[in-house]
Structures are given as structure tokens and as C-alpha cells.
Amino acid sequence: MNRIRKKETAMKRKLMIIIGLTLMGVLVYSNAFAQMNQQQLRNRYQYEYQTTEQVINQAGNAIGESKTEKGQALLQLAIQLQNQARIMGQNQNYGQGIETSLKAREQARAAMAVALQADENENLVMRQLERTDNIINQFQNQISSDAAPMTRTMFENARENQRKAWEFYRNRSLRAALKLSRQAEKSIEGMGERFKAEQGDLTRLRAQTKQLEQKMEQVRSMVRDCDNEEAAGLLIKAENNFNESLQHASKGEVKQAENKLQLAHRLLNQIGEMCGDQEALERKIQQMKQEMDRVAEAIQNSGKAQAIELMLSARKHLQEAERLCAGGNSENCAANIKAAQMNFQKAKKLAGL
Secondary structure (H helix, E strand, O other): OHHHHHHHHHHHHHHHHHHHHHHHHHHHHHHHHHHHHHHHHHHHHHHHHHHHHHHHHHHHHHHHHHOOHHHHHHHHHHHHHHHHHHHHHHOOOHHHHHHHHHHHHHHHHHHHHHHHHHHHHHHHHHHHHHHHHHHHHHHHHHOOOOOOHHHHHHHHHHHHHHHHHHHHHHOOOHHHHHHHHHHHHHHHHHHHHHHHHHHHHHHHHHHHHHHHHHHHHHHHHHHHOOOOHHHHHHHHHHHHHHHHHHHHHHOOOHHHHHHHHHHHHHHHHHHHHHHOOHHHHHHHHHHHHHHHHHHHHHHHHOOOHHHHHHHHHHHHHHHHHHHHHHOOOHHHHHHHHHHHHHHHHHHHHHOOO
């Protein structure tokens, strides 16, 4: 019995020894595993921390060039988080250090994205500013001194908006710069279409003015040869309307100028009806014929080729005047009489008569 108990006791001791050794082995293995896991965390921490440092440096360079406030704020947050991660690493709190460093890297990359977007926006604004500058320069070369005052005022306003847009750009207010420059571009484009229409109107007005001026000169000659006080009064009114038309034209007021020209034209037609009767024109033609015949030989003998040529031209105009008067075209008849008079007077002057 005692022998059996001794055996049981010995077996229990062996079992306890085995269990103890097993537990010791487990503890040793656990410690070794824990040490190995901690080393891996440390290595991982160092890798992530250094990678984040590189990203932060890249972000710093990008933000330094773009100078965006949002980008700078994100970069500062990334730096703060990275500093926290560094302290965690120093305290061997590698897990949290890794997590915090990854957050810092995320903020740094966000800062770079903002910087990239800012660069793209800046390029967009720069292209807009340059395009508007080109449009302004082109329009400035096209606009003439006789452009309508409203057109010139609108042009100056657009140019002032563009100047302010450049100021906003230099102060990094890109959105305001883009908005103002686009407004200036749109305004100039609208003025371009309006200016083309104005130029067409002005060209037409110049032609009408020149025609009326020629007609007025013809009518003046008719009034001098026509003993009619009413006609002389109408001529003064026609001249006043003509001068008012010129004043409106100088201001770019095409419609008002054309209205005054029409009034002057009607007055000149009335004068033509008073002084341009068939008999008066025919008498004038006969008077000129007689005067030409009287000095024709002297002009021919002067030897002045230009005087002789002008004399021949005067006779041709007078012949044309006769034909027109015979056809009842008093206005053009009077115009040819006037042309004949002018050439005849020049011929006499050149011939020394």
C-alpha cells in the first residue's frame, strides 16, 4: 500500500515537473513572440513615418509655389499629426504612431491636391487674362477717332475691368480675376459687333454727306443766278441743317445726322424748283456759250495745254447740260453747267485772262 502511494506521489511530482516545464516553455515562447512582434511594429512605424516625411516635404514644395491658404492649412495639420506620431514612436507606442502618421500623410496628399488644383486654376485665369488682353488690343487698333462716344466709354470701362482683374490675380484672388476678365471679354465682343454696325452706318452717312455737299454747291450757284429772296432764305436753312448733321455725325449720332441731311435735301429740292426752271437754265447755257466763244481764240493762242484741255472739258459739260435740259432733267443740267463754269474759270486763269 505504501509502495503504491509512493509511486503515485512520484508520478505526481513528475507530472508537476512536466507541467512546469511546459508552462516555462510557453512563457519563453510568448516573450520571444512578443519581442518579435514589437520589432516588426517598430520597423513598420519607421517605414511609415519616413514615407510620410517624404510626402510632407513634397507637399511643402508644392504649397510654397501655389501659396494657397487651404493648402497651407492642410499642410500644417499634416505636420502637427506627424509630430504627434514622432512622440508616439519615442514612447514605443508604435501602433498609434503608425495610425497617426498615416493620417498625417493623408492630409499632406490633400494639400498637394489643393496645390495642383490651384495651379490648374491659376493657368485657367492666366489664359483668360491673356485672351482678354489680345481682344482689347485688337479692338483698340480697330476703333477709330470718330467712333460713337458710347462705344468709346464702354471700351474704357471694359479696359478698366481688365486692369482690376490683373490686380485680383496678383493678389491671388483668382475667382474675382476670372469673373472680371470674362466680363471684359464679353463686353468687348459685344462692342465689336456694335462697332461694325456703326462703321457701316458711318460709311453710308459719309457718302450721303458728300453727295449733299456737292448738290449744295450746285444750288448755291443756282441761287446766285436766281433773283429770289425766298430761295436764298431756304438755302440758309439747308446750310444750317447740313451743319447740324455734321455735328451729330461727330458725336456718332448717325440717325440724327441722317434726319438733318434729309431736311437739307428737301430744302435744296425746293430751291431747285424755284431757280432751276428750264428757261433760266437755258439762258445760263447761252450766256456761257457766248463768253466761251469770246475768249476761245485767246485761250488757244496762249499755248497753255492745260488751259486748252480745260476749255474743251467746259464745252463738253455745257453740251451735256443742253442735252439734259432738253430732256427735262433740270438738276443734272444745273450740275453740268456748274462743272462747265469751274473748268472755264480755271482755263481763263491759266491762260492769263
